[in-house]
Amino acid sequence: MSGKRYSRQRELIYQALLHTREHPTAEMLYQWLKAEHPNLSLGTVYRNLNLLSSEGLITRMAFPVERYDADTRPHSHFRCDCCGAVYDMDLPYFQALDEQAAGASPHQVEGHELIFHGRCARCAAEDLGKTS
Amino acid sequence: MSGKRYSRQRELIYQALLHTREHPTAEMLYQWLKAEHPNLSLGTVYRNLNLLSSEGLITRMAFPVERYDADTRPHSHFRCDCCGAVYDMDLPYFQALDEQAAGASPHQVEGHELIFHGRCARCAAEDLGKTS
DNA sequence: ATAGGTGCAAAGTCTTTGCGCTTAA
DNA sequence: TTAAGCGCAAAGACTTTGCACCTAT
Numbered sequence: 155m156s157g158k159r160y161s162r163q164r165e166l167i168y169q170a171l172l173h174t175r176e177h178p179t180a181e182m183l184y185q186w187l188k189a190e191h192p193n194l195s196l197g198t199v200y201r202n203l204n205l206l207s208s209e210g211l212i213t214r215m216a217f218p219v220e221r222y223d224a225d226t227r228p229h230s231h232f233r234c235d236c237c238g239a240v241y242d243m244d245l246p247y248f249q250a251l252d253e254q255a256a257g258a259s260p261h262q263v264e265g266h267e268l269i270f271h272g273r274c275a276r277c278a279a280e281d282l283g284k285t286s
Numbered sequence: 287m288s289g290k291r292y293s294r295q296r297e298l299i300y301q302a303l304l305h306t307r308e309h310p311t312a313e314m315l316y317q318w319l320k321a322e323h324p325n326l327s328l329g330t331v332y333r334n335l336n337l338l339s340s341e342g343l344i345t346r347m348a349f350p351v352e353r354y355d356a357d358t359r360p361h362s363h364f365r366c367d368c369c370g371a372v373y374d375m376d377l378p379y380f381q382a383l384d385e386q387a388a389g390a391s392p393h394q395v396e397g398h399e400l401i402f403h404g405r406c407a408r409c410a411a412e413d414l415g416k417t418s
Numbered sequence: 419a420t421a422g423g424t425g426c427a428a429a430g431t432c433t434t435t436g437c438g439c440t441t442a443a
Numbered sequence: 444t445t446a447a448g449c450g451c452a453a454a455g456a457c458t459t460t461g462c463a464c465c466t467a468t
Contacts, residue, residue, distance in 0.1 A: 221348065231309070255364070270399075293423055329426075
């Protein structure tokens with residue numbers, strides 16, 4: 155699986171994630187696996203999920219904490235991977251995406267959230283400062 | 287501001303949110319406002335943010351908890367507003383969005399997350415069951 | 419007057435972490 | 444052998460909530 159030492163628990167967690175389509179939470183994985191492996195600990199699940207995602211084998215989906223915006227018109231955002239700041243993006247709302255999504259799924263699509271990420275202008279400038 | 291009784295604190299919180307572009311967290315708002323209003327409580331900030339967002343005056347941005355996905359190829363998701371389930375969407379990754387975003391902002395855009403929301407097929411079916 | 423709102427603090431939920439034991443290499 | 448990894452439980456971070464007091468209506 156990677157450069158780290160093998161661990162049965164990590165393998166279990168990764169396999170469980172590979173074989174589900176439910177995008178489970180850490181708690182869900184823990185409950186599933188605990189049935190077969192009663193002495194598995196929740197801490198181990200979290201540790202391995204963090205490890206796997208830092209290696210790029212799995213993906214985490216979420217913001218760390220809630221953020222609020224008084225501009226309720228649908229618009230997209232940019233979140234800096236480096237400092238965590240959130241900026242508005244000056245882009246239109248792409249209604250066409252909702253229509254395409256509605257056509258491609260059995261669900262009632264009511265809208266979408268579009269969050270870009272990368273390195274914000276400020277963090278990029280700081281990095282230049284360090285290297286020069 | 288709305289159908290509820292007026293409250294100075296709610297007004298403060300809403301005004302603070304209207305006049306910033308920082309997409310603050312509850313804690314950030316609390317710290318800002320506490321400087322001028324030392325007896326403001328964090329609980330009140332949370333209560334009013336929830337109230338304002340339930341009225342549609344502000345927007346919350348986040349998932350309630352982290353979710354994990356073993357499919358690391360960039361792809362979009364659908365989250366049910368009703369039951370919270372998360373599904374994969376059968377749509378391509380829209381690279382053009384990243385290019386457009388890069389052109390419209392000073393940031394280094396490295397990718398995006400696209401999350402549709404609405405009512406999933408299962409919840410929609412259950413609702414039909416109730417009404418019939 | 420009175421019901422909705424507040425401040426405070428306790429409780430709850432989700433996640434991380436320290437420590438001593440276990441186990442892959 | 445030995446250090447990465449585990450289980451357990453405590454601690455941390457973030458959010459909600461119960462209760463007595465306050466205040467807009």
